[in-house]
Amino acid sequence: MAHVQVIQAHGGWGTILMCENVKKEISGGEKNTTNNIMEITAVLEGLKLLKYPCEVEVYSDSAYVVNAFNQNWINGWKKNGWKNSKKEEVKNRELWEELDKLIHVHQVKFIKVKGHSDNEFNNRCDELARNGIPS
Numbered sequence: 232m233a234h235v236q237v238i239q240a241h242g243g244w245g246t247i248l249m250c251e252n253v254k255k256e257i258s259g260g261e262k263n264t265t266n267n268i269m270e271i272t273a274v275l276e277g278l279k280l281l282k283y284p285c286e287v288e289v290y291s292d293s294a295y296v297v298n299a300f301n302q303n304w305i306n307g308w309k310k311n312g313w314k315n316s317k318k319e320e321v322k323n324r325e326l327w328e329e330l331d332k333l334i335h336v337h338q339v340k341f342i343k344v345k346g347h348s349d350n351e352f353n354n355r356c357d358e359l360a361r362n363g364i365p366s
Contacts, residue, residue: 242260242261242262242264242269242363242364242365243258243259243260243269243359243360243361243362243363243364243365244258244259244260244269244270244272244273244276244359244360244363245257245258245273245355245356245357245358245359245360245361245362245363246258246273246274246276246277246280246356246359247277247352247355247356247359248277248280248281250285255280256355256359257276257277257280257359258359258360258362258363259272259276259363260360260363260364260365261365262365267295267322267323268323268326269360270291270293270295270296271295271296271323271326271327271330272326273291273293273356273360274289274291274296274330275326275329275330275333277289278330278333278334278336278337278339279333281336281337284336284337284338285337285338286337286338286340287337287338287339287340288339288340288342289339289340289341289342290342290344290352290353291341291342291343291344292343292344292345292353294343296341297341297342297343298343299327300334300339300341301341301343305327305331308321308327309331
C-alpha cells in the first residue's frame with residue numbers, strides 16, 4: 232500500500248510518497264496562487280508519481296481536499312454541472328477533474344490529519360511546501 236502525505240503553504244506544496252521501503256519527496260510552488268490550488272496540487276503530484284494502479288492512503292491536513300471526497304462533494308458537483316451548493320461554479324474545476332480521474336485509476340482513501348500537531352510527516356511536508364514557494 233502506498234501512502235501519500237501532503238501539505239501546502241501559501242504558494243508552495245510538498246508531498247511525500249512512501250511505499251514499502253521507498254520514500255520520495257517532491258515539492259513545488261506558484262506565484263499568484265491560492266492555498267486551495269496548492270492543496271489540490273500536492274495530492275495530484277503525489278498520485279502522478281504512481282506508476283501503476285494501487286491502493287493509496289492520502290494523508291492531508293486539508294479539510295477542503297479530504298471533505299471533497301469523504302463527504303462526496305465532488306460527486307455532487309459533477310451531478311450539478313460543477314456547481315456548488317450555492318449554485319456557483321466550483322472553483323479550481325480543472326484541478327478537481329484531473330484529481331477525480333486519478334482517484335479512479337487507484338483505490339484512494341483520504342485521511343484528515345491535524346496540521347501543525349507535531350506529526351513527523353506533516354511537519355516534513357510543511358517544510359517541503361515552504362521550500363517550494365517561488366521567490
